Amino acid sequence: MPSTREQIRTLVLSGDPFDQPAEDLRELQLEAAREAFAAHRERIPLLRTRAQECGVHEITGLDDLVPLLFSHTSYKSYPVSLITSGRWDRLLRWYTTVSAVEPGDVDVEGVRDVDEWTDRITAAAVRLRQSGADGSAGHQALRRTRRRRQDHLRRDTRLLCAGDDPRMRPTTTAVSPVAVAHVVRGEVDTGPHTPHDRPDAVFTAPALDLDRLVWPRTEPGPAFHVPVAEIVDLLVETGEALRADREGLLAEALDRMVWVSPLPGEVLERAYAVLWRSFQRPGLYAQIDHELGGADVLDGWREVRLPEGRTAATRAFPPRLVHIIAGNAPGVAAMSVVRGALTKGVNLLKLPSNDLFTATAILRTMAGVAPGHPVVRSFSAVYWRGGDEAVESVLFRPQFFDKLVAWGGEATIRGALRYVGPGFELVSFDPKTSISLIGREAFDSRESLARAADAGAADATFFNQQACVASRFQFVEGTEEDTDRYAALLCERLGTAREFSSAGGPRIAGELREEIDVLRSLAPEYRVWGGYEGRGLVIRSPEPVDFHPDGKIVNVVPVAGLSEAVRHAGVATQTAGVYPDARKAELRDALACAGVQRVVSLGGAGGMPPGLSHDGFYPLQRLMRWVNDE
Template sequence: MTQTLLVPHMIQGRLLDAAAVEHASRDRGQSFSTPTLDLDQLIWPRGSEPPAANLPIDQIIDFLVAVGERLDLDNNPYLRQALDDMAQVSELGPRVLENCYRDLRHMFQRSVLEAELQCNLGSKEVVDGWQALDLHGQKNRRRAYPPRLVHVLAGNSPMVAAMTVIRGALTKGVHLLKMPSNDLYTATAILRTMAELDPEHPVTRSFSAVYWRGGDAAVESILYRAQYFDKLVVWGGESAVRHAQRYIGPGFDLVSFDPKVSMSMVGREAFSDEATLREVAARAAADVLSFNQDACNASRYQFVEGDSESVDLYCQFLAQALQNDVRYGNGQGAPTPKDIREEVESLELLEPVYRVFGSYDGKGLVVRSEEPVDFHPNGKTVNVVPVASLLDACRFATVATQTVGIWPAQRRAEVRNSLASAGVQRIVTLGAVNGIGGFGGMPHDASYPIHRFMRWVSDEGED
């Protein structure tokens, strides 16, 4: 933690690695240095089309597939260096980070890319030029025109950077990626891999990835303008989204992936025998541990059909299961945050209305209550609430609820309409929050991002 890390920038296929400006990472206070920003280098003049605007989409997909083949952690020096440096700024830990980096290449498979484009836009052809439309007896044309986007990335998962690069390439647009202080390396590792494959490829020249301190008006007041970009794409918490809104105006729109809260629903079938209950608890724990409970899809509230005695047994098994590593989460985490510990300790005094399982040493806490607690469960803390039925649990879902994991799987159909009406965006089988969700053709936060990114332009009338 004493050595200053060097964070390179990638500018339209070129590497800049001068140590000119010093910063400190948000989560761990690690010092790092970056090149000086030249704002003129971070825009693509509107007087010329984006580099990939007229490149056939099949060629772009071919290029992305080739990039994915090179994203092999064992043979890619940029990923290896990124993994080493990321361990200094990320709270995920080396094991989870390595699993993420080993899985990045799967996101670049041809079938995934084609499904993402097909489901977002309806066809590949819509980005390859002007499509003829015969509407109301009149000849018209439309085009999903390549956009100019600034992306403010989140750092809670390396997959965010990969997802952004893939979606950006499929739009054929130009993209400025603002890296977060807790993921300073994933985006540049991917872009350096692109540049090694072909530094002059139109897709390579369509991306830049840089860092500046979030909220720096000297940078943002210049870049966040309609004369340079069409939209601002923001991942992050409420403060990040509200900050971005101040720059939105005519010709400059906001696409936000807002902060969300996820939950689980467990049917009475879980109590058929002890082996089943332990399996269900393990599934539920995996959903809690998603990126160390720092992802929107991580379960924080769980609603379980059963009486207090049965549900307490479930809580006991869940607390035990939280101690086990999963692919994207650590069984041993940091000690419970001070504010959470104080809240839970006050509830322990109210037993049996509340019961607490687990420990404050980073292995996980489970709080059983008759109604959801009024604090935000975090730091490997989960709130379990007994309910008479899964339909009863639907009343706790809101528009801020992203993912709901349900067990057993066949009971999803029983509640999915009620959950959708409440505002829920994604329903999965318990234990599967880190499945395909939000990518590879499925909606992301109740919409299709590439469709939102594009500029839909019409050309009306006879030729």
């Protein structure tokens, strides 16, 4: 008797495959799914893993079937280096992890390119199907329908296990939407609220009055003529007030941040506890002195001597700034307030949806220290949906602002570029990634290896790897065996709680798990340490992996020499941590040439010292409007 799947194929090839009652087909389709699942569960490694993780032991209905579907990234999870290096046998081994094809089914001898490799796969599938072999039918169907199913998954935005999709998790939503405060020209906006939502939170915020968010150019901003010394005093007092938090504004913000931030509560609490550090007097003057050469150019005109005995004057004139701040770490809001205040300019801060409370808590604290102060009146902080043309097309104009200070991912930066033009400049803190370079000296002793692994883990887990400074790729100078020793110890250290990281983190998303599962099956070229529960995972590979490690995932790559690792750095590389310190001098010029913006001692990636460059430029200098009197 033909199998259920053969019966369905016969119907498909009949004169009118749709001339069948749906009721008659439904059970036939489920039986075919049961048959395929039983036949392929142990043959296809990725299917076996999905079934284990989702707890599916048999197909009783569509609810069992949907979690087993492979995402489109499953079919893109092969390491690109296998194609570029012509490792067709290894590429075939990858293919067997997502299909029922066995390595012995396909002859890859003499394959010259990926097209010929694909032809060999197709020919083998046809032979197996003609012979009635059980596995080829599943593979052939997968290849024929892959594009359509990828498109369907994209449209449905469906993920593969219940735990991966916020819509499929048990709801823990607050009884009522979280209320977001706006600060407009230094005062809390008490106007009527309007609702907003995001996939995992609902909140309300005051309706925007766009006229109140701009300062007319016909008059100077409130703080344009305030002496720098007075501004520094105000910022220092604000820092002390933040530290004490007598009004409970930070405590209130922290309580609400838990609903919207990707960071766990314990990390947020520790980050809030040190926000005051950004307001210390030495750090403030370090920015003024190192970036601008002193406060005189802020308070007035600095005389400049030119060639041929000529003189001129220059001034760092207060700008009009709109800030699109990032929400991956609370310190970004503090940094934006400090820099905005030191410029003496007017500042409109757009609150990010994943940090709706830090900036306004800081500004409200400042207002409590000095109600109505010109610096206080120079700030507004409000929320609107990013990319909302009804708001941005009105505000992002040179008649209102000089510069758009944008933090965030590629979509944020590209959205901001639409409005840049004469008189309206973009100051961009681009999306970046960071790396680590571990020298052979790490293997001199057990103690040195432990120090290197602990420092590497500290850099990788800064704000649970949400920050640009967090290391994602680590290059180890040594043999594969040495690299494995480091990787195993690194994985252990990733699960350690630190000042700005938690021991655990969010569970790794389903699509990324699939890619890692594929790499697990490609041992010994690839090795994986750790699980998917969020305590840390390390992948050792011959070349950097093609996906973006995130959620306390580190990709470790062995290299013959640290100079070889430099080729993996680029203009999108912000920070390179080096072990030991003595190796920095030999590497820093080459890293800078490649595009790296910071070279630090391993373990020191977090916490940029004030007064130094940020993303390759001096922020305070870049924010100012430089005017000459010649």
